[in-house]
Every structure is written in C-alpha cells, then in structure tokens.
Amino acid sequence: MSSHIKVELKEKRYAVENRKKTLENKCGIVLAFIIGLVAFALQKITANPLLDPLFIAMLLGIFINSFFRIPNQYSSSINSAPALLIPIGVVLYGCVNLNFKVFSSIEFDFIFLILFVFIIYIITALFLSSLLKLKEKVGYLLTTGSTICGASAIVIASKAIDADSDEVSVSLVPIFISGMIGLFIVLPLVSAWLKMSDVNYGVLSGSVLQFTGFVKVAVRDFPSHIKSLAISVKAIRYAGLLFLIPLFASFSKGKFYIPWYLWGFLLGGLIFTFFPAVGFLRPVLKIVLTLFWSTAMAAIGLNASLRNVFSKEGMKAFAVSLFSFLMAVGVFLLGAYFSA
Secondary structure (H helix, E strand, C coil): CCHHHHHHHHHHHHHHHHHHHHHHHHHHHHHHHHHHHHHHHHHHHHCCCCCCHHHHHHHHHHHHHHHCCCCHHHHHHHHHHHHHHHHHHHHHHHHHHCCCCHHHHCCHHHHHHHHHHHHHHHHHHHHHHHHCCCCHHHHHHHHHHHHHHHHHHHHHHHHHCCCCHHHHHHHHHHHHHHHHHHHHHHHHHHHHHHCCCHHHHHHHHHHHCCCHHHHHHHCCCCCHHHHHHHHHHHHHHHCCHHHHHHHHHHHHHCCCCCCHHHHHHHHHHHHHHHCHHHHHHHHHHHHHHHHHHHHHHHHHHHCCCHHHHCCHHHHHHHHHHHHHHHHHHHHHHHHHHHCC
C-alpha cells in the first residue's frame, strides 16, 4: 500500500473519529435539554405552580446521575451548558420579570416593610451560614435564593460566583423544602392566629415566600386584586438582584465585579417597563427563558450528587433556610402588627 493511500485512510479515520466525538459531545446537551423539556411540560400539563421547572429539572438530573451511568463523552457539553445558557437567560429574565412600575403600585409603608424583610433575610442567612461553617458559596446561594426568588435567583448567582453543581443543589433543595413548610404550615397558622386581612396576607406571602409559584398558590383562593398585590410585592424583590449579585460576585472573586449580563438584566427590565409596545414578546421570551434555564439546571443536576444533598452540609443548609424564613416572617409581623 502506497504512503499516499495510507495518509488518506488515516485522514478519513481522523475525520470519522472527530465526527463521532462531536456527536457524543452534542448528546450531553441534548440529554440536558430533554430533561429540561420534560420539567417544563410537566408544569404546563399539570398547571401546578409548585412544580417549578428549574427545580424539577435539577432534581431529575440528580436522580439520573445517581442511578444511571452517564457516559464520560457527554461531560463536555453537559459542563458547558450552564455557562452558555445562564447569561442569556439573565437578560431574558430582566425582560420578563423586572418591572420598575410596580414600586408605584405599592403603599409606601409596605415598601419600607418589604425592604426591612429583605435586609433581615440577608443578615440572618449570612450569619447562620457563617455560624454553621457552611461553604462560603453555599451561604451566598442560600441568601440569594431565599431573599429574591428561589431557583431563578440561585441560577443567576451560581454563574456570578462560579459555584459548582453540588453547591447549587445543596442550596436549592433546602430552600424548596423550607418554602413548602412555610406555604402549607407556617403562613396558614400565622394567618389564623392573627386573623390577618387579605391585604396583609397577600403582602406577607409576596415578601417572604421564596418561589413565585409558591406565592401564586398562597393567594390562589383570594380576590384578583390580592393576587395582583402579592405578585407585585414579589416582583419588587427581583430588583434586589441588582444589589446582591455584584455584592456576592465581588466577595467571591476578591475584587469589585459586576457580571456583564447584569447590565442586560437591567436594560431588559427598563425596556419592557417603559416601552409597553414590546410587551407582546413577554410570553414567548418566558418560554425561551424557562427552557434555557431548565436545560442549564438539568445539566447542573447531571453533575451533582444525591448523597451531597442529604449530607451534613445539606442539613445545615436546610436549617439556615428555614430559620431565615421564620425570621423574615417574624420581622414582617413585628412591623405590620406589633409595632402599630
């Protein structure tokens, strides 16, 4: 066989191997996308606000990684998915959720109370995380997820502070569980005990519950204006990302740092707040955002360990999350009732 033919065969084998590697790399992100799509479809089919697609996607990813062997060839694209999809999602998140006009729709006294609860959430979560010697990044994720908006806030913060998959999972699962306890046990008991008005209960729900879906469930049997009030209060908390993300990113990196996509988050919010003509794009952008972030969270789950979620670190994270929530509720009640 001539050297020329040998070279050609070698080049063909090399090309085939490259195509195979490329296909295998794509399989990883395809798997993450399928998991994210399943999580998204599950929420849409059931119409259950509790089934947050981001949380479900991460949970499915963790279970698949724990009970099935993921081929090593998939790891490259799985690892790259969050880095690619999260920044784009942050910009879309600003377009879909950030609305500066909601500040004018809430009474000033409530604005002050929401801010106070926001500060207490931050102080309590950071203090307890330090006291219990949690990892620094886990403390930042717990604080952001509790103070702002559960899974979405953790997705944004995880990219800004370069958190790994286990740090994300060990933060998000405890917040989800403590939120469920708050939604179905704490808030109903507090409401019955104090005979809360619809307005106060709506503001309380929007001020302390971690997930937007939880807020919707909390006020689903209330009049439409109370539902709108609770969601508006929750929307105010989204603006807190403009403070917490640069703060924790700077702490984590040891220098002042504002992620570029946070400017996109702010710009998207400003455009969709003050140019209502583009509002028709919101439903489409919301779907794209959910699919992007569900895929990213599925990829994070596929790199996380179920054992780590239920480890000593996970139990400490749950304690931080639950106690921070109870402190936020207590501060709200102190401001709304006992100081009156």
